[in-house]
Amino acid sequence: MAKNLTTREEDYSKWYNELVVKADLAENSGVRGCMVIKPYGYAIWERMQAELDRMFKETGHQNAYFPLFIPKSYFSKEASHVDGFAKECAVVTHYRLKNAEDGSGIIVDPDAKLEEELIVRPTSETIIWDTYRKWIQSYRDLPLLINQWANVVRWEMRTRLFLRTAEFLWQEGHTAHATKDEAIAEAEQMMNVYSDFVENYMAIPVIKGTKTASERFAGALETYCIEALMQDGKALQAGTSHFLGQNFAKAFDVKFTSKEGELDYVWATSWGVSTRLMGALVMTHSDDNGLVLPPNLAPDQVVIVPIYRNDEEFEAVDKVARDLMKELRSKGIRVKYDNRDTQKPGWKFNEYELKGVPVRIAIGPKDVEKGTVELARRDTLQKEFISNENVVEKVVSLMEEIQNNLYKKAISHRSENTTEVSSYEEFKKVLDTKGGFILAHWDGTAETEEKIKNETKATIRCIPLDGNIVAGTCMVTGNPSQRKVLFARAY
Amino acid sequence: MAKNLTTREEDYSKWYNELVVKADLAENSGVRGCMVIKPYGYAIWERMQAELDRMFKETGHQNAYFPLFIPKSYFSKEASHVDGFAKECAVVTHYRLKNAEDGSGIIVDPDAKLEEELIVRPTSETIIWDTYRKWIQSYRDLPLLINQWANVVRWEMRTRLFLRTAEFLWQEGHTAHATKDEAIAEAEQMMNVYSDFVENYMAIPVIKGTKTASERFAGALETYCIEALMQDGKALQAGTSHFLGQNFAKAFDVKFTSKEGELDYVWATSWGVSTRLMGALVMTHSDDNGLVLPPNLAPDQVVIVPIYRNDEEFEAVDKVARDLMKELRSKGIRVKYDNRDTQKPGWKFNEYELKGVPVRIAIGPKDVEKGTVELARRDTLQKEFISNENVVEKVVSLMEEIQNNLYKKAISHRSENTTEVSSYEEFKKVLDTKGGFILAHWDGTAETEEKIKNETKATIRCIPLDGNIVAGTCMVTGNPSQRKVLFARAY
Numbered sequence: 001m002a003k004n005l006t007t008r009e010e011d012y013s014k015w016y017n018e019l020v021v022k023a024d025l026a027e028n029s030g031v032r033g034c035m036v037i038k039p040y041g042y043a044i045w046e047r048m049q050a051e052l053d054r055m056f057k058e059t060g061h062q063n064a065y066f067p068l069f070i071p072k073s074y075f076s077k078e079a080s081h082v083d084g085f086a087k088e089c090a091v092v093t094h095y096r097l098k099n100a101e102d103g104s105g106i107i108v109d110p111d112a113k114l115e116e117e118l119i120v121r122p123t124s125e126t127i128i129w130d131t132y133r134k135w136i137q138s139y140r141d142l143p144l145l146i147n148q149w150a151n152v153v154r155w156e157m158r159t160r161l162f163l164r165t166a167e168f169l170w171q172e173g174h175t176a177h178a179t180k181d182e183a184i185a186e187a188e189q190m191m192n193v194y195s196d197f198v199e200n201y202m203a204i205p206v207i208k209g210t211k212t213a214s215e216r217f218a219g220a221l222e223t224y225c226i227e228a229l230m231q232d233g234k235a236l237q238a239g240t241s242h243f244l245g246q247n248f249a250k251a252f253d254v255k256f257t258s259k260e261g262e263l264d265y266v267w268a269t270s271w272g273v274s275t276r277l278m279g280a281l282v283m284t285h286s287d288d289n290g291l292v293l294p295p296n297l298a299p300d301q302v303v304i305v306p307i308y309r310n311d312e313e314f315e316a317v318d319k320v321a322r323d324l325m326k327e328l329r330s331k332g333i334r335v336k337y338d339n340r341d342t343q344k345p346g347w348k349f350n351e352y353e354l355k356g357v358p359v360r361i362a363i364g365p366k367d368v369e370k371g372t373v374e375l376a377r378r379d380t381l382q383k384e385f386i387s388n389e390n391v392v393e394k395v396v397s398l399m400e401e402i403q404n405n406l407y408k409k410a411i412s413h414r415s416e417n418t419t420e421v422s423s424y425e426e427f428k429k430v431l432d433t434k435g436g437f438i439l440a441h442w443d444g445t446a447e448t449e450e451k452i453k454n455e456t457k458a459t460i461r462c463i464p465l466d467g468n469i470v471a472g473t474c475m476v477t478g479n480p481s482q483r484k485v486l487f488a489r490a491y
Numbered sequence: 492m493a494k495n496l497t498t499r500e501e502d503y504s505k506w507y508n509e510l511v512v513k514a515d516l517a518e519n520s521g522v523r524g525c526m527v528i529k530p531y532g533y534a535i536w537e538r539m540q541a542e543l544d545r546m547f548k549e550t551g552h553q554n555a556y557f558p559l560f561i562p563k564s565y566f567s568k569e570a571s572h573v574d575g576f577a578k579e580c581a582v583v584t585h586y587r588l589k590n591a592e593d594g595s596g597i598i599v600d601p602d603a604k605l606e607e608e609l610i611v612r613p614t615s616e617t618i619i620w621d622t623y624r625k626w627i628q629s630y631r632d633l634p635l636l637i638n639q640w641a642n643v644v645r646w647e648m649r650t651r652l653f654l655r656t657a658e659f660l661w662q663e664g665h666t667a668h669a670t671k672d673e674a675i676a677e678a679e680q681m682m683n684v685y686s687d688f689v690e691n692y693m694a695i696p697v698i699k700g701t702k703t704a705s706e707r708f709a710g711a712l713e714t715y716c717i718e719a720l721m722q723d724g725k726a727l728q729a730g731t732s733h734f735l736g737q738n739f740a741k742a743f744d745v746k747f748t749s750k751e752g753e754l755d756y757v758w759a760t761s762w763g764v765s766t767r768l769m770g771a772l773v774m775t776h777s778d779d780n781g782l783v784l785p786p787n788l789a790p791d792q793v794v795i796v797p798i799y800r801n802d803e804e805f806e807a808v809d810k811v812a813r814d815l816m817k818e819l820r821s822k823g824i825r826v827k828y829d830n831r832d833t834q835k836p837g838w839k840f841n842e843y844e845l846k847g848v849p850v851r852i853a854i855g856p857k858d859v860e861k862g863t864v865e866l867a868r869r870d871t872l873q874k875e876f877i878s879n880e881n882v883v884e885k886v887v888s889l890m891e892e893i894q895n896n897l898y899k900k901a902i903s904h905r906s907e908n909t910t911e912v913s914s915y916e917e918f919k920k921v922l923d924t925k926g927g928f929i930l931a932h933w934d935g936t937a938e939t940e941e942k943i944k945n946e947t948k949a950t951i952r953c954i955p956l957d958g959n960i961v962a963g964t965c966m967v968t969g970n971p972s973q974r975k976v977l978f979a980r981a982y
Contacts, residue, residue, distance in 0.1 A: 029557070029621075029622065031562060034559070036556070042554050043554070045556075046554060062534065064533045065536075068642055068644065068658050069522045069525060069658070071521060072588065074521070075588075076596050087587060087589070089586065090560070090586060091584065091585040091586065091588065091599055093583075093599065095582065096582075096646065097566075097580065097582065098578070105564075106563060106567060106573060108582055108608055118522065119588070120611070127522070130521050131518075131520065146530060150642075151641075155586040155587065342631050
C-alpha cells in the first residue's frame with residue numbers, strides 16, 4: 001500500500017503529523033499556531049461531542065454560553081489562577097481599524113484603544129463566576145450544573161495539530177454546590193464520565209488518578225485526571241476534573257443562604273476535554289497504513305466499493321450494493337457507498353484504509369454471480385468472502401468485535417509498557433530504553449518531583465486511584481513513600 | 492398574572508429587554524456588548540442548531556472549523572469586503588501579560604507585540620478562501636460544500652440582547668462551485684432552506700427576496716434574504732445567502748482545472764443565520780404574560796404540575812403524573828414534570844407561562860377522583876378538563892395545532908400590517924401611523940433609496956421574489972419602476 005506515509009518506526013512524530021494531514025483531519029492555517037479542522041476530522045469531533053453532550057445531560061447538566069472576552073482585571077481576582085492562565089494569551093487592545101492616511105492600507109486606529117484590555121478566554125472560570133454571583137442567592141439555586149462548548153486560546157510557542165494549538169475547541173463544565181462533599185463527588189463523577197467515554201467510545205484505556213500539587217490546575221484544591229499511553233510510550237492527559245474549593249466563590253464573592261439561613265461561599269468544580277482527544281485517538285490505534293477508527297466514533301463505519309468494467313456489470317453490482325446499503329442502514333450502521341466513476345477501486349481502497357473506515361465491502365461481477373461480497377477489516381487488515389445472506393449479521397457483530405479488539409490491543413500495549421521499578425537507576429534506564437508508564441515510589445515532595453523532571457523529563461502523571469497501595473521508600477531520596485505513583489514522559 | 496413585565500403597549504422595547512432576561516434566555520455580561528446565553532435560551536438555540544444542521548447535511552454540506560483570528564492583511568485582499576467588515580472589530584495586538592514591576596497588577600507585555608495584528612473574525616470569507624486555495628485544484632474537488640458553527644465579533648456601539656451584540660453565535664456556509672449557475676442555485680437553495688426552517692420550526696412567515704446593491708453583503712454580487720415582520724411593525728432580516736461571484740476566488744487566487752482542461756476561477760457563495768433568530772422568535776409570538784414558544788422549538792413542550800396538600804394526595808397525583816409523563820414521552824413529546832416541593836403551584840404556573848411552555852397540565856386530588864387533568868394552552872391561554880383516556884391524543888394533536896396557530900397568527904399580523912402605497916406622502920403617513928411592511932414603487936437608483944432612508948429611516952428590505960410584478964412610477968422621483976419593492980423600518 002503506497003500511502004507515502006512515513007512509518008512509525010522511522011519517525012513517530014513525523015508519521016503523526018503526516019497522517020493528520022493526509023487523512024483529512026486537520027492542517028495548519030495561515031494564522032500561526034491555529035489549525036483548520038477539516039470536514040472528516042470535524043465529523044469525528046462531532047461524534048465525540050454528541051456522545052459527551054448526551055452523557056453530560058444524563059448527569060443533569062445544561063449547556064450555556066459565556067463571552068469570548070474576559071476583562072484583564074478579572075484574572076487578578078484569583079491569585080494562583082492569574083499566574084497559570086493570564087500570561088501567554090491573546091490580548092485585544094483596540095476595537096477599530098482605519099485606512100492609513102498615506103494610502104498604505106489599513107491600520108489600527110490609535111483613537112480606538114480600549115480602556116481595559118480584553119483577554120481571549122484561555123478558560124472561563126473568571127467570567128463564569130462573575131456571572132454566578134448574580135445567579136446564586138439561595139440553596140434553592142444549587143447545585144448549578146452548567147457546561148459550555150467553546151473555543152479557547154492559549155498562546156503556545158511550539159504547536160502541533162490537535163495536541164497543542166493556540167486555539168482549540170473544548171467543553172468546560174462549571175458547577176456550583178452547597179457543600180464540599182457534593183462538589184468533590186461532582187468532580188469525581190465527571191472524571192468517571194470522561195473515563196467511560198474515552199474507554200468505551202474511543203477504545204483507549206486510561207488510568208484514573210489525582211495530580212500532585214505542582215501539576216494541579218491553577219486555582220484547584222484537587223485535580224482528577226485520566227491518563228492514556230500512546231504507541232510511542234509517551235503519556236497523554238486525556239481529561240481533567242477539578243475540585244476548586246471555595247477559591248473562585250471567594251474571589252468573585254458568590255455566597256448563598258443555606259436551608260438553615262446561614263450565609264456561606266459556594267463550592268465549585270470545573271472539568272474539560274478538548275480537541276486534544278483527536279490526537280489521542282490517532283496515536284493510540286492508527287498504523288503505518290493510516291488511521292484506524294473505532295466503530296463507535298467512525299463517521300462511516302462501512303464503505304461499499306463497486307467493481308465493474310462496463311455499464312452492464314455496474315448495473316448488477318449497483319443493485320446488490322444498494323440493497324446491502326439499505327439493509328445495513330436499517331440496522332443503524334453508518335454506510336457510505338462510493339460509486340464515483342472519477343476514481344478507480346484501487347484508489348478508493350487506499351483512501352478508506354488511510355481514513356480508517358472500520359469495514360470495507362467490495363462487490364464485483366463475480367461476487368454477484370456467486371452471491372458473495374468481499375469484506376475487509378481495517379483493524380486486522382484481514383479479508384474474507386461472505387455470502388449475501390450472512391453479510392448484515394456479520395457486519396453488525398464486527399462493529400462490536402472491532403471496537404473490543406482495539407481496546408484490547410491498547411490494553412495489551414499498555415500492560416507491556418508499564419514497568420514497576422525500585423531504584424532511580426532502573427527508572428532512568430526504563431525511561432530511556434522503552435519509555436511507557438513507570439510506577440515508582442516518591443517521597444511526596446515538590447523538590448523531588450522537580451529534580452526527577454529536570455533530570456529525566458518524566459513527570460508524575462497521577463497518583464492512581466486504583467491499584468495496590470503498598471508503602472516503600474522514595475527511589476530518589478530514600479524517604480518514606482505511602483505508595484507508588486505513575487511517571488512518564490508526556491505530550 | 493403578576494409577571495412584573497412591562498406591557499408591549501407601554502414600551503415594546505422595554506418589554507423585549509425585560510422578557511429576555513426574566514424568561515432566562517440571556518443577560519448582559521461584565522464585558523461591554525457581550526451577552527451570556529443562559530441555559531434556557533441556549534436550549535432553544537440548540538434545538539435551532541439541530542434542525543438547521545440536519546437540513547444542511549441533507550443538502551450535502553459538511554461541517555468544519557476555521558481559525559478565530561484573521562491576519563489584518565487578509566481583509567485588504569477583497570476591496571469591498573474590507574470596508575464592510577474590517578472596521579469596527581476586535582484587534583489582537585499582543586500575546587502576553589506580565590506582572591507590573593511596581594506591583595500594581597498585570598499589564599500587557601510591550602515586548603510581546605504581534606508583527607501583524609490579528610482580527611477576531613467578523614465573518615470568515617477571507618480565512619476560508621485562503622484555505623480553499625490549497626483544497627481546490629480540479630473540478631473533482633468541486634462543489635465544496637462547507638458550513639461552520641462559530642462565534643464572531645463585530646464591535647457594535649449600541650447593543651441589544653440577541654438582536655445586536657458584539658459577540659454572537661452563528662453558522663456560516665462557504666461553498667465553491669465550478670459554474671456561475673451552480674453557485675447561484677446554491678445561494679437560492681440556502682435561502683429556501685432558511686425560509687423552510689423559519690416558517691416551519693419558528694412559525695414565522697418570511698418574504699424572500701434580493702437586496703438592493705447598497706444593502707448587499709460586502710463582496711457579494713447578489714444577496715438573497717428572508718425578511719420577517721415583528722409585532723411592533725418593524726422588520727427583521729432573519730437570514731441571508733450571498734452569491735459572491737468570483738470575487739473571493741480572485742482575491743485569494745483559487746483556480747481549478749475544468750473537465751475540459753481549462754483553468755478558471757471558482758464561483759462562491761456564503762450564507763448565515765445567527766442567534767439574532769432568538770430575538771425574532773421572542774418578538775413574533777410572545778405576549779404580555781411572557782414567552783410563547785412554538786412546540787417544534789420548545790425545550791419542554793409540556794409541563795406537568797402536581798397539586799396536593801399532603802403526602803397522601805401527593806402519592807395519588809404523583810402516580811397519575813408519572814404514568815402520563817411516560818406515555819407522552821413514548822410519543823416523542825418533551826415533558827417536564829415539576830414535582831419540586833420548594834415552590835407552590837401558583838408560582839410554577841407563572842413560571843411556565845413566562846417561559847412559554849406550550850402546554851401545561853395540572854393534576855390535583857379531585858382530578859384523580861374524576862379521572863381527568865386540567866390542560867392549559869400557552870398560545871390562547873385557554874384551559875379545559877380532559878379525561879385521562881384522551882389526554883395523550885389531545886396533547887399530540889395540540890403540538891401541531893399550536894404550531895399552526897402561531898404561524899397563522901403571525902401571517903394575519905403581517906397581512907394586516909402590509910400596505911401598498913402609491914405616493915411618498917402616503918408612504919410617510921403609513922410609516923408613522925402603523926409602520927409594517929410597505930410596498931412601493933422605486934426608480935432603482937441608490938440616490939432615491941438613500942434619500943428615503945435619510946428622510947424616513949425606512950430601508951428597502953428586499954425586492955421580493957414572489958408577488959405581482961406590475962410596472963409603475965417611483966413614489967419619489969416619478970421615474971419608471973419595474974415593480975414595487977418592500978420597505979420597512981428595521982431592527
